[in-house]
Structure formats: structure tokens, C-alpha cells
Amino acid sequence: MAENTVKLCEWCEENTAHAHQSSVYWELPDGSRAVQIANVPGLSCSHCGMEYQEESIINEIEDQLMLIDTRLIDKVISYKELMALPRLLKKNYFRF
Template sequence: MDKNNAKVCEWCEEETAHEEKANVYWELPDGSRAIQISNVPSMSCSHCGMEYQEEAVINEIEDQLMLIDTKLIDKVIAYTDLMELPRLLKKNYFRY
């Protein structure tokens, strides 16, 4: 393991987390259904085994889902495709 590329894990606080891509499941803001988002920037810790998304990525996904027409999303969508969908508003005005 290359310690130079490792980051501190948010769960166990060891310097053994690495960036990777993961498939995640997300409930739409209206609660109507869940979707799978593929290739999401994620962290994986070789020490504790936790796989997670950093807060910035979580906020990006949640904001995007609030600002787009979610009817345009199939059951599965790639992270990059999701982030490129046109927004109905420029930003999430509920996030302070």
C-alpha cells in the first residue's frame, strides 16, 4: 500500500483510506423511489473496511437531485451523467 496516497479514514481515523469509484443507492428527495448511481467518487479504508462518500460528494448528489427533474433518471445512472443533467434552479437555496 502506498502510504503517500492514503488519506485519513473518517471512521477509524487511520491513514489507510484511498479514493475509488463505487456504486451507491440513493433515495430521491420526494421519496418516490431509490436509484443506483454508478462510479461515484468514494473512499475505501483498508484498515476498517468501510466504504463511504465524503461530505462534499454527498452534498453534490443531494443538491443535484433537488434541482433536476428526477423523472429523467432511470433506475441506474452514472455519477457523471447525473451531474450533467440540466438544473431547474441554479442552486439549492435551502442549503445555508
């Protein structure tokens, strides 16, 4: 998404959401701990103030966490580093 592209906000439904990167906290699939993922692509709405990730990004993160050796992740990892980690399986067979 281009930095200056304006989108419809999923929360307030105003055409005021812009590309934004933020840190998010995610519980690992095994429930053992949570990690901080930095510089995650998302949207920020200038009308309602909501910052969020689109469903496609959420699915990418969840799939990657299911398919990698999570012991390789420290307490903080960047989105790009997370997505570059080698997968143990080619895809998430639990996503239909």
C-alpha cells in the same frame, strides 16, 4: 483526489483510506423511489474495510437531485451522467 493518495479514514482514523469508486443507492427527494448511482467517487479504507463518500460528494448528489427533473433518471445512472443533467434552478436555496 489522485488514485494513490492516502487519507485519514473518517471511521477508524487510520491513515489508510484510498480513492475508490462504488455504486450507491439514493432515495429521490420526493420519496417516490430509490436509484442506483454508479461510479461515485469515494474512499475505501484498507484498515477497517469501510467504503464511504466524503461530505462534499454527498452534498453534490443531494443538491443535484433537488435541482433536476428526477423523471429523467432511470433506475441506474452514473455519477457523471447525474451531475451533467440540466438544473431547473441554479442552486439549492435550502442549503444555508
